[in-house]
Each structure stands twice: as structure tokens, then as C-alpha cells.
Amino acid sequence: MPSCIYTSPVPDYPILTTSIFTRLFASRASSGDSDVGGFPGSLKAFVDAKSGASLTRAQLRHLCLSFAYGLQHHPNTAPFANRRDTVLIYSPNSLAWPVVLFGSVAAGLRCALANSAYTSDELAHQYSDSGAKLILTSQDGLDVVQAMFAKSGIAKADAERRIIILGDDLRWADGPSAPSSPTAAGLVKMEDLLNKGNLSEEEKFEGPFANETVYLCYSSGTTGKPKGVETTHQNMTTLLDIVGAVFPALKADVDIMLGILPFSHIYGVAKLVHFPFTSGCPVVIQPRFDPVQFCAVIEKYKATISLVVPPVLVVLARHPAVDQYDLSSMEILFSGAAPLGHSLVKSVKDRLLTKRGGRGTLKITQGYGLTETSPTTHLLPVADADRKMGSIGILLPNLEARLVDDDDGKIDAAEGQPGELWVRGKTVMKGYLNNPTATKNAITPDGWFKTGDVAIRDQDGYYYIVDRRKELIKYKGFQVPPAELENILLTHPDIADAAVIGLESVKEATELPRAYIVHANPEKVKTTQAKIEFANKVVKWMETQVARHKFLRGGVGVIDVVPKSAAGKILRRELRELAKQQAERGELGTEVKARL
Numbered sequence: 001m002p003s004c005i006y007t008s009p010v011p012d013y014p015i016l017t018t019s020i021f022t023r024l025f026a027s028r029a030s031s032g033d034s035d036v037g038g039f040p041g042s043l044k045a046f047v048d049a050k051s052g053a054s055l056t057r058a059q060l061r062h063l064c065l066s067f068a069y070g071l072q073h074h075p076n077t078a079p080f081a082n083r084r085d086t087v088l089i090y091s092p093n094s095l096a097w098p099v100v101l102f103g104s105v106a107a108g109l110r111c112a113l114a115n116s117a118y119t120s121d122e123l124a125h126q127y128s129d130s131g132a133k134l135i136l137t138s139q140d141g142l143d144v145v146q147a148m149f150a151k152s153g154i155a156k157a158d159a160e161r162r163i164i165i166l167g168d169d170l171r172w173a174d175g176p177s178a179p180s181s182p183t184a185a186g187l188v189k190m191e192d193l194l195n196k197g198n199l200s201e202e203e204k205f206e207g208p209f210a211n212e213t214v215y216l217c218y219s220s221g222t223t224g225k226p227k228g229v230e231t232t233h234q235n236m237t238t239l240l241d242i243v244g245a246v247f248p249a250l251k252a253d254v255d256i257m258l259g260i261l262p263f264s265h266i267y268g269v270a271k272l273v274h275f276p277f278t279s280g281c282p283v284v285i286q287p288r289f290d291p292v293q294f295c296a297v298i299e300k301y302k303a304t305i306s307l308v309v310p311p312v313l314v315v316l317a318r319h320p321a322v323d324q325y326d327l328s329s330m331e332i333l334f335s336g337a338a339p340l341g342h343s344l345v346k347s348v349k350d351r352l353l354t355k356r357g358g359r360g361t362l363k364i365t366q367g368y369g370l371t372e373t374s375p376t377t378h379l380l381p382v383a384d385a386d387r388k389m390g391s392i393g394i395l396l397p398n399l400e401a402r403l404v405d406d407d408d409g410k411i412d413a414a415e416g417q418p419g420e421l422w423v424r425g426k427t428v429m430k431g432y433l434n435n436p437t438a439t440k441n442a443i444t445p446d447g448w449f450k451t452g453d454v455a456i457r458d459q460d461g462y463y464y465i466v467d468r469r470k471e472l473i474k475y476k477g478f479q480v481p482p483a484e485l486e487n488i489l490l491t492h493p494d495i496a497d498a499a500v501i502g503l504e505s506v507k508e509a510t511e512l513p514r515a516y517i518v519h520a521n522p523e524k525v526k527t528t529q530a531k532i533e534f535a536n537k538v539v540k541w542m543e544t545q546v547a548r549h550k551f552l553r554g555g556v557g558v559i560d561v562v563p564k565s566a567a568g569k570i571l572r573r574e575l576r577e578l579a580k581q582q583a584e585r586g587e588l589g590t591e592v593k594a595r596l
Contacts, residue, residue, distance in 0.1 A: 003402060004412040009461055010245045010397040015426060016237050019205035020214055021105045023237045024277055025061050036061050039252055039280035047284045048095040049258075049297045053175025054282070060098060063172075063194060067103030068202065070193025071134075076161045077188060080133035083108035083203060086216065088132035089264065090114040090123060090141050092287040095173055096166040096190055097263050098273055100136050105214060108203030112216040112228070113264040115566045120147035128152070129228055129434060130216050136164045136190075139181045146183075165189045210234040213430055217266040217371050228433030231266070235374040238426040239270060240278050242396045246379040248305065248332050248365070252280025258297060258306040259283040262566045266371045267336055271307050281305075291315045295325035302329040309337045309568030310344060313364070314490060314497065317347040318520070328356050332382065335366040336375075337567040339465050341487030342390045368392035368465060372442065372449055374427040377401070378463055391462040392455075399425035401463075402448065403455060409444060418466050418479075421455040422448040454481075471572060473502035473511045478549035480513050482572075485552070488545050489515060492538065496520040497562045499570045503554040503579060503588065514554030514588075515542075516575050518562060531558040555588065 016023060028038035035041065041058030048054070055063070071081040081087075087104050089111060091097065104111050112130035114123055116138070123144060127135065137145045142165065149159035165187050168178035172191050180189070205212055210233040218226040250257070257276050261268035276283050284301050286293060289312060297303065313335060316322055333348070345364045352362055365385040369375030380393030395401050403419030405411040413419025428449045431439035443449050454466040466472070466481050473480040482500035489498035497518040502511040517538060525531045535556035542552050563574040582588050 003409075006395060006401045006403075006457065006461070008395040008397045008399060010394070012398045013241050013245060015241055015398060017207055017210045017234060018237060019105070019202065019210065019233045020236045020274070021064075021102060021202045022204065022206075023240060024102070024274065025064070025202070034058075037277060043253055043280055044282040045277060046095055046098055047282055047301070048170065048173070048175060049284050049286045049293075049301070051170060051175045053095060053170045053173045055095065055098070055173055057277075059173075060102070062198070063099045064103040064106050065199040065202065066194045066197070067099055067190070068107035069199045070196040071104065071107045071109070072199075073196050074188065074193055077134060077164065077193070080162060081107055081109060084110065084212070085134075086110040086112055086130050086132045087134040087136060088112040088114055088127055088130060089136045090116060090118070090145060091136065091138040091166050091264075092116045092140070093259060093263050093268075093285050094138065094166060094287060095170060095175070095285060097285070100164075100166065100190060101263075101269070101273060104136075106199060106202035108205075110213050110216060112218075113269060114218070115262065115264050116141060117566065118144070120144050120151060124148045124152055126218055126226065126228070134162050134164060136166055138166050139168060139184055142181065142183055142187075160187055163187050164193070167191070205233045210237070211430070213433075215266075215269070216433060217264075217269070219371050227435055227438055229266070229371045230430035230433050231371075231374055232430050235427050235429065236270065236274065238398065239374045239376060240274060242398050242427075243275060243376050243379070244278065245397050246381055246394065247275070247367075248334070248363070248382045250276065250279035250281040250305070255279075255281045255304045256301055257281050257283045258294070258301070258303040259285045260289045260294060260312070261307055261309070262288070265565075265567045266375045267307070267369075267567050270375060271336075291319045292321045292324075295319075295321045295327060298327050298330055299325040304329055305332040305334065306330065307334050307336065310335060310340050311497065311564070311568050313340070313344050313348050317344065317351060318496070322351065323355065327352060328360055331361055331363065333362070333364045335364065336369065338569050339483040339487070340364075340366045340390070341483070341490070343487060343491045345389055347491075366392060368453075368463070370451060372429045373423055373451075374429065377423050377425075377427070380462070384462070388460075388462050391458075391464050393463065394461055395463070399423060399427065403457060404450075409448065409450075416456065416458065418454045418456050420469050421451045421453050421463070421465075423451060424448045471502075473500075473513050475512065475549045475553070476508075476510045480511075480550050482513070485513060485515065485542070485546070485550060486570075488542070489517060489538070492541060494520050494524075494534070495538070499562045499572065499575055500552075501554075501572050501575050501579060503583075505553075512554035513550065513552050514557070514579060515552050516557045516559050516562060516578070518560065519558060522560070525558055534558060557582070 027035045036057035213230040215231040216228045259272040363382045363385045365380045368378040378392040402422040403413040405413040485500045563571040
């Protein structure tokens, strides 16, 4: 049967073939240096939420070229900063991030981005796998980095030459000073590389060289050890060229974006560090999400748009801080990284709009993508946010999609029926670093990337994610999507978070849905008996909410926290391991085991 290939309702855009630094910072006007990337150099680009220190577009470009020069000429870093060498960034979000990221790119380097919550063992895997030579770390991360080097068998003197400290001192950005950690004594600091000189221009990656790797983001590891995703200059420039066609329009010098997502993740680095810069929109940077600070910063800076993940919306639906701050400037909440349910959207909108007395507008929309697609492939236009609530939106221009009904891609799903979403286009990764087998399994010879997500496309061309193909629970022939049950569980007033996995029942020769939940008030379930009683009540409650084949026949477990990646994706493999241990102890019955 011929393939059914879907395209975007939005016309294709002209695609550039250049380096990401050139795409962002090149002058678009005859006025020269006063124009940076198509906007006045005097416009703010990034703001430190805590101190208010900021960088204009022109300052950022100058600092990036200075940092690049320092990398290439400082006696400690020069041996490790040759074109195509790799640096690893291990730091929470900060004002230094865009400087060192784009500065490294301007020097012709590849950047591996590491989760700032990694342990020394996790960091060691990424450092080794990426082939990094230098590591840029915050002061808080220095102990972990030093432990990582020690475990790797690298001599202390050699390790110290490979470290660059991103300190808390912001005097280089006309911000406040801060003391340096005693443990950082003798190590190269970012500021040390900013006063050596300035590159006259960035290292170029034009034409075919645009297909060289520039970023190494690591997959969340929901099904195993994290894999390095090779994102090229072409991948990133293509994303920037096409995403603006559907993303909510940003107004330069009017809109203000709040940046809470980790820059180490493709969602954060692409949509907070790169994309707003192409629109002239400043980003207010927070090191991490904190409910109270999130609300306080919206009030302080009058932020108009924020990129979030569903757990943030859960907080906005329930946290008391929402009532303590003025959030009326917020017009758009854009969600990604995990499915967003209709009920959660409605809860947040109802709460925030009621607080405003019904004044103003608030749109909650979402998109879809993966690390392997750089990331965004689908967006729900703001105009359709209410009409198509729950949809990931339409396919972006210049991309193609299929919904596949078999493992080999020979059978397409019937119109309106679910199928695995396959995507093809210039945002699809180069491949998995050092892993040709995984690359071959993920990308077909004719360029289709297999997302592993099951989707439905409606008659209007809007897509809906059902769930991960490997995470679908099959109960006696019925498919039970975990995300659907999770969205329902989150409507329970006493549940703060939830995740659902499948258990294999030997007795019934089928899979049973099992939920793990977090109580909204942990003090009420401190004892084992209290947890059991609450879990049983949830099982009974769910039977009033869903069809019989979706009942939680695998039971409910009450836990302290649902394990998630930095981007908010549920790490189901950890819950499956927990269920396996519970099954081995006989806590789930003798006829049940976790599906691994």
C-alpha cells in the first residue's frame, strides 16, 4: 500500500544553509554593528531574574566573540579548543549561558549540554561519550566535576586545565559582585577569557559544512542509558526558519519571555536561548523552577509569555503563590515535553482568569517534538488553543509526517485512526553519537525518523498524541493510554502528581494499569495504613471516571515524587523497576509482575 505522506497547511519557507551563530547574529541592515540579527543592538536580549543584570544584543555578540578568542588563545584552554573539538556545559540556567554557548560555537566548537542535576557517574558517561575536552561548570557543580575527573582517572593537574568556572560574579555584565568559592582558586574563570581579545568574525559553517554537529543534547533515557543526539547547524537554523510560522507572534521590545526550562535540554536551549533572539524578545532567566519565584518574577518583570511543562501547570492550578502575586501580564503559556490534558488546561485558565476578574486574555497552547527533531515538529496555533484543546497542533512547514500501523512502515493507519508518528525533514538529527545501531533503528534509509509516539490526525489536520508506542497498556485487547489515565488522576483534589505503567498478569494473560501517585498533602499519608486506604479510595474513584477496561486493576502506589527528566517527562523505567521490586516482595500479588 502506498505511503500516505502528510504535509503542513502552512507553505514551505526558504531554508538557509549557514552556521547557527551567523544565522542569529549577522547584521540584516546596512547600518552595520547597530543591527544584530535583524534588530537594534541596543535591545535587551537576556536578563538575570534575581539581580536585574542584563545583556543587550550588541553586548552579547561582543562577549561571545571575546569568549571565543579567549578559548582559542588562553594557555590552559587553547590545546582543547580547536575547530570541531567538544566542550561540555554543566550548569543551571544563568546569564553566562548564552555567552559561553554562542561563544563556543563562534570558536567552531561543538557543545555537549549536561543536566545540572547529574551525579558524577552520570556526568562521567556524558563527558566520555561526547568526547569533550573542556567542561564549563557553575561553582555549585565544581565538586561533582572534580569527582567525575577523579573517577575517570584523569590527573588533578590535567583536570584543572580542562575546567572553566561560570561564577556568580556578574560584574562582567554590569551586575553585582559575588565572592568566588575557595575550591575554584587557581582555575580558569569565564571572566579570564573575556579580556584577551576579540575574534573579528565567527568560525563559518557554510554550505555542506552546515551539516556538521554543533550541539550534543542527550535523550532523557526513558528506555535506557542516555544517547547523544547529534544536532547540526542545519537542524537548528531550519527550526528557527520554520517555527515562527506557527509559534505565537512575539513583539520586539513589547513581549518578555520567562525562561525557567533547563537550557541543557533541547526544549530550553532551542526555544529560550535561540528562538526569542530571532524575534527581538528578551528572556528573563531563572536558574530553575520554583513556584513562588516563578510568580514573583512574572509580577516584577511583567512577563507576557512562558514556556512550561505540564507539572508547572499543575502548580499553577493549585499552589497558593498564585493568589499572592499579580500574574495578569501573562498572556501565553506554551507547554511541551509531555502530553497536556484538557482538564488541566481548563483548571489553570479558570483559576488565573477568575483572579483577574475575567479581564485580559490567557492562551494555553502546546507543541510537540523530540530531542531528535531539534525539537519542534508540531504547534497548536494560539487562535485554535481553545477550539482544539488537547491537540499538539499542525505539522510545521518544510516537514513531512506519516502515521504508521506496523513496525516496518509498510502499512499506514487509516484516516482518523492511531498510528506511530514518523517525521522527515531538515530538523531531524544527524544521528546518535557513536551508536550506528540505534541510529539505524530510529531513522529509515529514506530519512523517516520513528518518534515512537502514537498519534491521531483529525479531518482538519490537527494531531493528537495518544501515547508512547512502547508504553501503551493492552488490557484484553483494549489499548489503555497511560497519559489519559494520568490526566484524569490529576483532577482528583488530593493528587498532586501521577504516573501510570503496565503490569503483566500471569493469571489473566494480559496487562493491568497501575498508578503511582503523590498525595497533595503528604502529612495525611505518613503511615503505611494511610497510604493503603488512600490508594484503595483512588482505585474506587477511578472506576467512576473511566470505562471498565481502563480500571486500575494493577492497583495504586503512593510515593513521594514521580521520577521525571529535566524536561518533565515521566521516567517510567524507574517506576517499572520499583514495581518489579514490589512484585518480588509479593506486594503486588503472586500473579503479577512489572512489564520491563
